[in-house]
Amino acid sequence: GPKVLQIPSHQIIDMGQMVTLNCDPVSNHLYFYWYKQILGQQMEFLVNFYNGKVMEKSKLFKDQFSVERPDGSYFTLKIQPTALEDSAVYFCASSGLGFSYEQYFGPGTRLTVL
Amino acid sequence: GDSVTQTEGQVALSEEDFLTIHCNYSASGYPALFWYVQYPGEGPQFLFRASRDKEKGSSRGFEATYDKGTTSFHLRKASVQESDSAVYYCALVPASSGSWQLIFGSGTQLTVMP
Numbered sequence: 001g002p003k004v005l006q007i008p009s010h011q012i013i014d015m016g017q018m019v020t021l022n023c024d025p026v027s028n029h030l031y032f033y034w035y036k037q038i039l040g041q042q043m044e045f046l047v048n049f050y051n052g053k054v055m056e057k058s059k060l061f062k063d064q065f066s067v068e069r070p071d072g073s074y075f076t077l078k079i080q081p082t083a084l085e086d087s088a089v090y091f092c093a094s095s096g097l098g099f100s101y102e103q104y105f106g107p108g109t110r111l112t113v114l
Numbered sequence: 115g116d117s118v119t120q121t122e123g124q125v126a127l128s129e130e131d132f133l134t135i136h137c138n139y140s141a142s143g144y145p146a147l148f149w150y151v152q153y154p155g156e157g158p159q160f161l162f163r164a165s166r167d168k169e170k171g172s173s174r175g176f177e178a179t180y181d182k183g184t185t186s187f188h189l190r191k192a193s194v195q196e197s198d199s200a201v202y203y204c205a206l207v208p209a210s211s212g213s214w215q216l217i218f219g220s221g222t223q224l225t226v227m228p
Contacts, residue, residue: 004157031214043158043203045215056213091157095214102148103216105157 002026004106006092007074012112018080021109023092025075032075033093033103034067036060043091049075079111087113116141116208118219126225127194135189135222137178137204145206147171147180147187148216152201161202194226 005024013019025032034046047057049067064083069075075094079086089110093103121136139145146165150158162171167182176191187204204219 033215035216042220043216043218045217048214056215058215093157093216102160102163104160105150107155107157 006106010110016081021077022074025094029094031095035091036088038088082113120219122222124223130193133191133194137187143209145209148205150203196226199226
């Protein structure tokens with residue numbers, strides 16, 4: 001089936017540094033998402049993005065977070081500066097048009113903030 | 115806010131056993147309901163969805179029926195295999211708010227013994 005790729009698979013950084021997580025979504029999809037899963041906890045929505053704009057975001061999407069997809073390349077999540085509580089697995093997803101369309105998920109990036 | 119409740123955190127079965135994983139939701143109107151499956155080291159994979167009352171979704175021998183009356187979408191399979199061992203997530207997308215975020219349940223770890 002359609003594949004979403006995420007780079008890197010694992011990132012370790014020091015608190016206060018900047019990190020960029022990269023997502024290569026399914027090629028004809030229009031909607032892009034980031035979700036966060038802390039080990040042993042529920043998957044939680046962060047943000048969705050369409051046509052170059054953030055459409056909705058949760059309270060977990062702090063001011064230090066930003067997303068973009070310049071010129072149809074990677075869909076990125078940037079955290080600047082990072083905090084200890086940002087340690088989690090971040091999943092990217094993409095979907096076609098319509099609220100009932102399935103979202104396809106990447107394998108996740110495990111972010112460890114020391 | 116909208117939510118999904120999965121009552122079983124872990125289910126252990128033997129091959130050829132019957133599976134039921136309970137999912138109840140709280141949301142207004144007719145949210146889209148989904149089942150996703152997650153294998154170790156991977157992101158959630160779409161299993162199937164339903165969008166209307168009494169609609170049945172199915173895939174790979176798994177099925178669930180949208181029940182507005184009991185606000186449920188229970189996952190069932192008649193005969194499980196060892197390869198079905200994974201984490202299963204029930205999720206919804208709200209119908210009325212214009213939100214397209216997936217709201218996940220806490221997940222159910224299914225272990226099938228040979």
